[in-house]
Amino acid sequence: VRRLFKDAFNISQDDDFIAHEAPSQEDIYAYEHEDGPGPDLKNLAFDLKNGSKTPWNSKIIDLLLGELWRRGNTEGWPSRSEAYFREIIQDRYRRLRTVWKAAQPKITGKVKTLGDCGMSSEESDLENDIETVLRVKNMAWRRAIERELDIVDRQRLADDDIF
Secondary structure, rough: OOHHHHHOOOOHHHHHHHHHHOOOOOHHHHHOOOOOOEEEEEEOOOOOOOOOOHHHHHHHHHHHHHHHHHHHHHHOOOOHHHHHHHHHHHHHHHHHHHHHHHHHHHHHHHHHHHHHHHHHOOOOHHHOOOOOOOOOOOOHHHHHHHHHHHHHHHHHHHHHHHO
C-alpha cells in the first residue's frame, strides 16, 4: 500500500504529502452532483478537507483498491479480502491527511507573512530585472580630513604639474 501511494501521489515519504494539491471545489461539486468526470487514476488528488467517506475520496479509494488488486494479481500476493485492503488504504489516507493538516497552519502562516509580493507568478522572469543602486556612504574616518582634501583639490586646480 505504501508503494502504491508513493507511485500514485509521487511521494517518497509522508512529509512529501504536505505539498499535495487538493482538487478544486468546483470539480468536487460537479462530481458529487453527477455533472463532472471525477478523479482520474493518472492524476489523483484527495479532498483533504474531508474524510475518506465523501463520494470524491471514496472514488479515489476505489481506484486505488482496483490498482492494488491488479498489482497483487500480477505479483502473486496472498489473497486477502477487499475489506482488508480497503481498510488499509483508508488508514493510509487518514495518516497522510493528518500530516497534511498539521502542516497547513505553518504553510498558511508563511504565505500570509510573505504576502502577494513574496509569491511567485507566471511572469516572474519578466519581473525579476535587478537594478543596482549605489549609495554614497560617508565613512567616519573621512569626515575628519575634509579640510585636507579641500587643500589637495585646490592645489590640483592651481598647479597641474604636481599631479
